[in-house]
Amino acid sequence: MNQPALLQDCRICPRECGVNRFQSVGFCGAKAELKINLAQLLFGEEPPISGTRGSGTIFFSHCNLLCVYCQNHLISLNGHGNTITEEELVAIMLELQRQGAHNINLVTPSHFSPQLAHAIRSAKHKALIIPIVWNSSAYEKTSTLQEMEGLVDIYLPDYKYYHKIYARKYSNAEDYPQVALAALREMHRQCGDLVVNSDGIASRGLMVRMLVLPHGLAGVKQSLHLLADEFGTRLALSLMGQYYPAGKANEYPELGRGILPEEYQEVLDTAIALGFEQVYIQQLSSDDHWTPRFIRGGDAANSNALQGENL
Numbered sequence: 419m420n421q422p423a424l425l426q427d428c429r430i431c432p433r434e435c436g437v438n439r440f441q442s443v444g445f446c447g448a449k450a451e452l453k454i455n456l457a458q459l460l461f462g463e464e465p466p467i468s469g470t471r472g473s474g475t476i477f478f479s480h481c482n483l484l485c486v487y488c489q490n491h492l493i494s495l496n497g498h499g500n501t502i503t504e505e506e507l508v509a510i511m512l513e514l515q516r517q518g519a520h521n522i523n524l525v526t527p528s529h530f531s532p533q534l535a536h537a538i539r540s541a542k543h544k545a546l547i548i549p550i551v552w553n554s555s556a557y558e559k560t561s562t563l564q565e566m567e568g569l570v571d572i573y574l575p576d577y578k579y580y581h582k583i584y585a586r587k588y589s590n591a592e593d594y595p596q597v598a599l600a601a602l603r604e605m606h607r608q609c610g611d612l613v614v615n616s617d618g619i620a621s622r623g624l625m626v627r628m629l630v631l632p633h634g635l636a637g638v639k640q641s642l643h644l645l646a647d648e649f650g651t652r653l654a655l656s657l658m659g660q661y662y663p664a665g666k667a668n669e670y671p672e673l674g675r676g677i678l679p680e681e682y683q684e685v686l687d688t689a690i691a692l693g694f695e696q697v698y699i700q701q702l703s704s705d706d707h708w709t710p711r712f713i714r715g716g717d718a719a720n721s722n723a724l725q726g727e728n729l
């Protein structure tokens with residue numbers, strides 16, 4: 419990947435802005451310099467990712483999808499964060515490894531793909547041995563993802579929309595459903611199904627996250643059918659119930675509430691009926707708020723996220 423050339427005429431994601439990021443910005447708002455908001459051990463990811471010692475999570479500023487309901491809109495839309503050099507990023511990765519992280523979890527990395535390919539190579543050269551997690555929206559070009567082959571160990575993408583009408587309305591990306599599906603195919607080709615070791619920690623593979631929106635707007639049930647057909651039921655899934663109106667969501671009346679327990683249960687029932695074997699789910703807490711705590715609900719003929727059973 420010729421990093422400067424790619425950034426001088428940036429077409430690294432499906433937006434294909436063609437801007438020179440050394441001088442201006444495109445849709446994502448990111449310049450050529452790496453910019454991060456936070457780097458720390460995180461314990462709220464899915465159990466195979468957070469494990470017992472935490473996931474070494476690095477949040478990148480800006481985003482190439484910019485959903486209107488983004489819960490991190492200060493980071494994604496407003497670009498809160500600090501620019502850092504590649505050397506500083508490598509040092510952060512190594513420090514997170516030293517602190518015991520199970521992996522390096524790159525959150526919203528897509529618009530920095532060329533810089534990150536270089537940084538990951540450099541970090542591995544300096545004895546980074548824990549897996550790299552690519553935690554993205556999946557609004558990514560196959561050709562860009564191909565450049566990450568051998569560098570990324572675990573892909574943790576979203577699959578956000580089944581219907582292009584809502585992809586356009588909420589993320590200004592009508593082509594999201596087919597672009598993201600092609601991205602998932604490439605991720606699966608590179609890393610296969612999720613591999614979890616005897617301690618329950620992921621070492622390689624693909625896990626797809628799906629955020630349930632109110633009124634079935636994300637089309638998660640339809641997406642589950644699609645993914646079962648495409649990848650089979652060994653595909654690891656994370657069904658996220660934590661939606662709440664954030665960012666500009668209140669400008670869209672239908673997005674103005676959290677999801678109902680029955681909406682989440684319908685999605686979970688669909689995943690179970692389709693036979694998915696490895697499903698991570700979230701629970702309603704006693705005060706009727708969705709907690710981002712994940713549990714494994716996979717072999718879950720009896721899974722019931724709503725009763726708070728410890729599966």
Ligand code: SF4
Pocket residue numbers: 428429430431432433434435436437443444445446447448482528529530
């Ligand atoms: S990474 Fe940013 S500037 Fe480059 S094509 Fe995508 S949205 Fe445009």
